[in-house]
Amino acid sequence: MSKIQTQEVLRRFDLYSLIKPFTRCAHCNGKLVEIDKQKIEHRLEPLTKQHYDRFLICSECDHIYWQGNHYARVKRLVDNFSNEK
């Protein structure tokens, strides 16, 4: 796949927004800001607390985000595309 085709695919399926998924809140479109884990860990599920260290919080609605499995899969897909010459 050529680079131009890759860009077309990314555009068509709106994958660009998935490459940088953690800039806007999916619920209210508020701005996401990094937050220390210790400040929000009382709100996390035990497994989340155990497996993740980087968190973002919505400045509008307080929704917490972290980089889960879905993000890793999308990133691998995008990396594969990006490596095409």
Ligand SMILES: [Zn+2]
């Ligand atoms: Zn929000």
